[in-house]
Amino acid sequence: MIDVFLQTFMLRAMLAGILVGFMSSYFGVFIVQRRMSFMGSGLAHAAFGGVALGILLNTEPLWIAIPFTILASIGITLLRDKTKLGSDTSIGILFAISVALGIIFLSLKRSYTADAFAYLFGSILSVQTSDLYVTLILSVITMLSFFGFWSRWAYTSFDRELAGTDRIKVTRDDYILNTLLAITIVVSVKLVGIILVAAFLVIPAASARLVAGTFFRMTIISIILGVISSIIGLIASYIFDLPSGATIILVQAAIFFISILIRRITIRESL
Amino acid sequence: MNDIAIELKNLSVNFARYSALDNLTLSIPKGTFVSIVGPNGAGKTTLLKVILGLIKPNHGTITILGKQIDELSAFDLGYVPQIKTLDRTFPALPIELVSTGLNAKWPGRLKKHDKNIVIDTLERVGAGNLAKRPLNKLSGGELQRVYLARALIRKPKILILDEPATGIDWIGEKDIHKIIDEYKSEFNATVIMVTHDWESAYHHADFVLLLNKVAVCFDKPEDAFSEDYLSQTFGHVGHKHEMLFSGSRHD
Numbered sequence: 001m002i003d004v005f006l007q008t009f010m011l012r013a014m015l016a017g018i019l020v021g022f023m024s025s026y027f028g029v030f031i032v033q034r035r036m037s038f039m040g041s042g043l044a045h046a047a048f049g050g051v052a053l054g055i056l057l058n059t060e061p062l063w064i065a066i067p068f069t070i071l072a073s074i075g076i077t078l079l080r081d082k083t084k085l086g087s088d089t090s091i092g093i094l095f096a097i098s099v100a101l102g103i104i105f106l107s108l109k110r111s112y113t114a115d116a117f118a119y120l121f122g123s124i125l126s127v128q129t130s131d132l133y134v135t136l137i138l139s140v141i142t143m144l145s146f147f148g149f150w151s152r153w154a155y156t157s158f159d160r161e162l163a164g165t166d167r168i169k170v171t172r173d174d175y176i177l178n179t180l181l182a183i184t185i186v187v188s189v190k191l192v193g194i195i196l197v198a199a200f201l202v203i204p205a206a207s208a209r210l211v212a213g214t215f216f217r218m219t220i221i222s223i224i225l226g227v228i229s230s231i232i233g234l235i236a237s238y239i240f241d242l243p244s245g246a247t248i249i250l251v252q253a254a255i256f257f258i259s260i261l262i263r264r265i266t267i268r269e270s271l
Numbered sequence: 272m273n274d275i276a277i278e279l280k281n282l283s284v285n286f287a288r289y290s291a292l293d294n295l296t297l298s299i300p301k302g303t304f305v306s307i308v309g310p311n312g313a314g315k316t317t318l319l320k321v322i323l324g325l326i327k328p329n330h331g332t333i334t335i336l337g338k339q340i341d342e343l344s345a346f347d348l349g350y351v352p353q354i355k356t357l358d359r360t361f362p363a364l365p366i367e368l369v370s371t372g373l374n375a376k377w378p379g380r381l382k383k384h385d386k387n388i389v390i391d392t393l394e395r396v397g398a399g400n401l402a403k404r405p406l407n408k409l410s411g412g413e414l415q416r417v418y419l420a421r422a423l424i425r426k427p428k429i430l431i432l433d434e435p436a437t438g439i440d441w442i443g444e445k446d447i448h449k450i451i452d453e454y455k456s457e458f459n460a461t462v463i464m465v466t467h468d469w470e471s472a473y474h475h476a477d478f479v480l481l482l483n484k485v486a487v488c489f490d491k492p493e494d495a496f497s498e499d500y501l502s503q504t505f506g507h508v509g510h511k512h513e514m515l516f517s518g519s520r521h522d
């Protein structure tokens with residue numbers, strides 16, 4: 001009985017881990033090239049506000065957190081485009097509002113808030129079947145974006161104005177990217193936690209950047225590293241009974257340092 | 272009407288309350304080489320960006336090849352920007368950048384066929400040896416050649432060049448002008464080139480546009496480079512223009 005429970009729950013966590021690792025490391029390449037890692041952090045904290053509201057309303061936090069975080073991402077992009085403020089300032093403002101709202105929502109609840117802690121630090125125990133469905137649908141959309149959107153997002157990351165001269169609708173594409181990013185962050189939060197999500201998005205892409213000479217290779221390598229580190233991290237966290245998010249991040253960090261070594265060796269050889 | 276490449280009517284562009292272009296009306300015939308000359312901040316780059324559809328004018332209309340800007344295909348226009356706004360940390364190869372000229376999108380894996388065309392074009396602008404160097408390691412002049420290859424590869428009907436010879440060495444500059452002239456005659460293309468090099472404007476252009484927010488004059492080089500027009504465009508010029516144009520026109 002316990003075995004079956006373990007197996008299905010482990011299977012669920014593993015599947016979620018692979019999919020979330022895939023999506024984060026895929027969107028991560030754009031975050032790294034567009035210097036948006038603060039955006040990742042900001043959206044994770046917006047997700048906290050949404051989760052807290054969900055807990056207060058006694059519903060599944062996911063259904064509140066997703067629209068809440070999408071709204072925050074649209075808000076950040078709008079503030080950036082319509083005012084002269086840098087995106088870091090817009091993110092900082094929405095970041096604070098979301099966390100302040102989250103704290104107030106949780107304080108209104110007044111009962112045991114273990115759920116909220118699971119979101120802060122991440123936990124595989126909290127991965128539900130509904131999370132899995134959302135993650136699965138989002139993964140399919142993410143894969144489809146590889147045909148079409150990838151080359152436009154890449155072009156815009158390379159040179160926004162040049163992409164504009166080739167009639168690419170850079171602003172519309174930004175909103176699509178940021179919306180998908182927002183949902184990815186919400187589904188990643190259960191596994192790795194709000195605090196670590198930004199690093200989770202960025203480290204595989206940063207490692208890939210160190211060893212890849214083209215953006216296409218960077219994307220492929222980042223996805224491979226993201227998926228592998230999720231698998232190794234989850235297995236390690238299960239075997240050694242460690243928190244899943246923190247373990248995955250440390251595996252990613254190890255890969256990152258190996259990438260630095262590989263880069264040093266290849267540069268020395270090419271001299 | 273059919274032999275007009277670009278037609279501007281009462282075109283004005285304001286940035287906030289600052290007027291960059293004021294009531295420009297202009298017809299550029301197909302297959303001509305137009306040089307735009309004017310002081311810094313005259314609105315030269317702004318005018319090119321309006322033609323490219325990057326800046327929406329506050330007043331006036333633009334017709335390009337008989338069409339509105341939104342109806343135009345990206346492949347009708349080739350562009351070499353003045354200021355390279357590329358992300359220098361982006362992992363890219365010159366062949367990839369040039370391939371965006373061919374396909375108007377960022378390449379995943381380049382097809383062999385496309386790669387060959389790209390390398391041919393790079394060789395044509397004297398940059399064949401740069402094909403597979405990291406883009407962010409190129410010098411200013413090398414990068415400029417790669418951008419020129421990117422503009423030429425799509426065989427645009429209109430070639431828009433914003434100070435294309437900047438950063439190119441002395442021999443290279445002659446090369447580049449030769450390449451542009453050859454391209455123009457081979458495809459009967461319209462060329463619009465912003466330059467601060469009056470001599471090259473004088474020798475290569477069919478028409479010169481003297482611009483300083485307003486179009487001071489749009490005429491053949493011999494007539495445009497008159498002391499009167501030049502001082503209207505630049506304020507008082509320190510030296511007589513005869514000193515500058517001691518050479519004779521090409522062809």
Ligand SMILES: Nc1ncnc2c1ncn2[C@@H]1O[C@H](COP(=O)(O)OP(=O)(O)OP(=O)(O)O)[C@@H](O)[C@H]1O
Nearest residue numbers: 286289291309310311312313314315316317318353
């Ligand atoms: N996006 C913008 N916002 C505000 N002002 C702008 C913008 N773009 C250009 N300007 C202003 O419009 C004027 C014309 O700029 P533009 O770049 O067209 O000049 P230019 O003729 O190309 O000059 P240069 O010879 O230095 O390249 C300048 O005074 C510039 O400050």
Ligand SMILES: [Mg+2]
Nearest residue numbers: 315316317353
């Ligand atoms: Mg300029």
